[in-house]
Amino acid sequence: MDNKPGAVHDVKAQVSDEALVTRRRGQIIASAVELFSHQGFYRTTIQDVARKAGVSAGLIYQYVSDKEDVLLLALLSVLESYKHEIPAALEGLSDPLERFQAAIRAYCRVVDQRREATVLAYRSTKSLPDDRRRLIKDCEIETNGMIAACLADCIRAGLMRDVNVELVTYQLVTFAHSWALKHWRLKELCGLEQYVAEGLDFFAHALLTPKGWRQWKRMAESTTG
Amino acid sequence: MDNKPGAVHDVKAQVSDEALVTRRRGQIIASAVELFSHQGFYRTTIQDVARKAGVSAGLIYQYVSDKEDVLLLALLSVLESYKHEIPAALEGLSDPLERFQAAIRAYCRVVDQRREATVLAYRSTKSLPDDRRRLIKDCEIETNGMIAACLADCIRAGLMRDVNVELVTYQLVTFAHSWALKHWRLKELCGLEQYVAEGLDFFAHALLTPKGWRQWKRMAESTTG
Amino acid sequence: MDNKPGAVHDVKAQVSDEALVTRRRGQIIASAVELFSHQGFYRTTIQDVARKAGVSAGLIYQYVSDKEDVLLLALLSVLESYKHEIPAALEGLSDPLERFQAAIRAYCRVVDQRREATVLAYRSTKSLPDDRRRLIKDCEIETNGMIAACLADCIRAGLMRDVNVELVTYQLVTFAHSWALKHWRLKELCGLEQYVAEGLDFFAHALLTPKGWRQWKRMAESTTG
Amino acid sequence: MDNKPGAVHDVKAQVSDEALVTRRRGQIIASAVELFSHQGFYRTTIQDVARKAGVSAGLIYQYVSDKEDVLLLALLSVLESYKHEIPAALEGLSDPLERFQAAIRAYCRVVDQRREATVLAYRSTKSLPDDRRRLIKDCEIETNGMIAACLADCIRAGLMRDVNVELVTYQLVTFAHSWALKHWRLKELCGLEQYVAEGLDFFAHALLTPKGWRQWKRMAESTTG
């Protein structure tokens, strides 16, 4: 329910009509994400955002209190798309290994779709004052939690070694992010599909127990064959 | 020999005395890295840099043509400390697996020492115009090359699986960087030593052949025992 | 119709309301002409212009893209007052000699009214980049053309000798300008009226044919008597 | 004796050796005239002047107290070349009409030789504070005096009409200056020789008495024939 673009998150609007707030923020954020991603936060002016959103500069300040607020909203919209996609990809899957694979795949796919925005999140989170940055981190932790849960399930099922879940989660998350962060180079080495495949293979070797391995290979055969 | 802080790299100074240029640039860059790391590039004024370096604002422009030049120099100084430390850590080691371990360890150690600066590099490379960014990327590629070489040696020696070297290199590099990028969270989970240890264990599982494993365990025992 | 102060001339404003643009530019230019004339272009700051115009410094940049643009606009406003006054003075006159006299007189009168501004035009045209200077020169050529036409008419009517029209036009134009350029000295020798009278007498001797002379004297008598 | 480049004129040097002062100022002024003429006073930095003169920036301040001092010296050096050339051209001539012609010719020739510098004088005299500008004006008045004297002699000899000498002198002087000021256009109409010839013809018609005319024609024939 707070996944709608323009959801509130402590950012106060001066306009009361909630539906309007949501719609306007949606416009604003979409433009902001695009511009911030390409030109960076500081190189983008509020006028730029207003122009691209097809509204006046003044209007923005009725839905946001700061330029930094726009950044916050923009970053949250990115992070929330992560939080959205992963559960959607797991829908209906119950096997731990399948869920693990699906989660990684989904994460990489969103990152690929919002590549520029992902880079933006890395670049610009620090541009936020501490309290607003907190919100971003909470959001990231929440997403990580979903990955971590998949991992924990695999371990609990004896399919993976008993590794430090949170540390490995960072490896997995970072793997997804890297597709965006290092895209300038990776795109010359392989496509998204191969990237994910090689990654999963790597993680399989790193994590699976013999039992896990057997299932993993069975899964692979049933997919291929 | 162009690793000295303040090395030239296309950035032209108006002062001819080379020793002075090196010294002054050293001062300027040190202050810049510190300030940029904490406040970000755009929030830091040239006056800030000058004040912290104990020089006048005007002086900076005798050693640099732009504020962006200061950023370039700052980033290069970070990347060059990587390029410096890794070979130093490999000095005298000939065993591929030892070299591999030492390289990862060294990389993580530099990142730890220059944690803020590493974050800076992630945040601010995009603030540079394309041509200057090129220099940064070249530098990064070079560092990656050193890791990749260690990896390739292990594979060639039959100690590791025949993986896609460059892709895995990115995993390794990213692992080191993450210590800085996610330090706000990781520091609550473990110290650098444990981080590296768990990482190496993870990579060992992911990469080693049976032959590699035997040697790896022997190494571990000789270190521990 | 493009004689209004603030007429557009390739100088782009960021404000769309045309009437406002005209009004604001009028304010800005008036202040700029005054200040530039007294202190020179380089000694005058945009803040000075803003203060005198009763607006903020930032506002100026919504109507002008450069400080040089302000100069361009200022110079054009001066040159356009020339282009305006001369035809106005010739209105209703059909006799070539009368038109000639009226044109010179009008020119000298405008120069006298905008003495400082005329000096400004001489001093500062070269401070403009080539392309903008072009605009100034075009404007000057146009004004000269009006004087030249009067001269040519007199020649065609057999009232003046067949001299090189453009060269002599420069003499006439220069004569008018000199009243401003050398005012520091001329004002001690005579008033504007006498300056014009002596000038016309000089040019009459230099240019009139016997036929021209007869008419010239008749004109003088009818004016005096 | 104060025609030497670098003559003192109230401008105090910190160096005592007079010969050296003269030499150094010569170097400095030559570079300054060149640079100021092309780029204008404000666009030229002291460093520019120093570089072109092949000296250090600091050195200039040992021979001059101000950047404005450099301008003053530069302008004086131009005006003094006028004061120099005219008497030189009159040397040995005693006939008033010949002297008149020679003076105009000489003036135009110097202006032609130092065209850029002449424009500089027009542009930049106002950039000087009042007291230093005084020096320039005195110098100009002195030069005008030489032209005025030639004119007065012609009148006294009954060769020219009894016009207001100083006013007409301004016409003559202005005629010479115009060759520089309007050179961008005039050069397309004629060369210096023709410019002078047409000018002299114009002035002849404007000024000569019948007696003067007869001699003027005789002079022309003897030159031509």
Added chain:
DNA sequence: CATGAATGAGGATTCATTCAT
């Protein structure tokens, strides 16, 4: 005498933010 590195005040320009319409 000469050098040229260092200073720091000064000014053009940008842009987040406000507010009258």
Added chain:
DNA sequence: GATGAATGAATCCTCATTCAT
């Protein structure tokens, strides 16, 4: 609610001038 003109603080950069060597 929306607009966009106006503000003015903030910052980069230049350059005349000084002074230690």
